[in-house]
Amino acid sequence: MCLAIPGEIIEILPDRPELAKVDVSGVRRSINIGLLGDDSPVPGEWVLxxxxxxxxxxxxxxxxxxxxxxxxxxxxxxxxxxxxxxxWIE
Known part of the structure; x- marks a missing residue:
């Protein structure tokens, strides 16, 4: 099974605009947002x-x-x- 997990965009990395820092249930990670093309998210928006x-x-x-x-x-x-x-099985 494959899951997509929601994360909130915290920031777009200024030196690498295809990467964003997200918060996923309190854990912060950098992810690639390049697949979103021209519909790039901004801080405060959510992505799967x-x-x-x-x-x-x-x-x-x-x-x-x-x-x-x-x-x-x-x-x-x-x-x-x-x-x-x-x-118990008896």
Whole structure:
């Protein structure tokens, strides 16, 4: 499964305009925004990121919905592991 993760643009690197610094759930990374072409994001906008590349711009509401979905997936997996550890087959 391939996931795209939302990140908020913090800054466009002045010496490398194809790169931007993003905040992904509190983690800051540099990503490539070159695939967005003429629709380059500006600080404060959100993008979907896959393997270090911004694939598309999204609004903040969509970004929050995706982040909540990803968190729920993680919680469901954790809950399933805990249930499995507590189960017994006799």
């Amino acid at each position: 990121i896959h393997v270090g590349f911004a694939l598309s711009k999204i609004d903040e509401q969509e970004a929050q919905a995706v982040l909540e979905f990803l968190e729920d997936i993680g919680n469901a997996y954790t809950d399933e592991l805990e249930a499995l550890q507590q189960s």
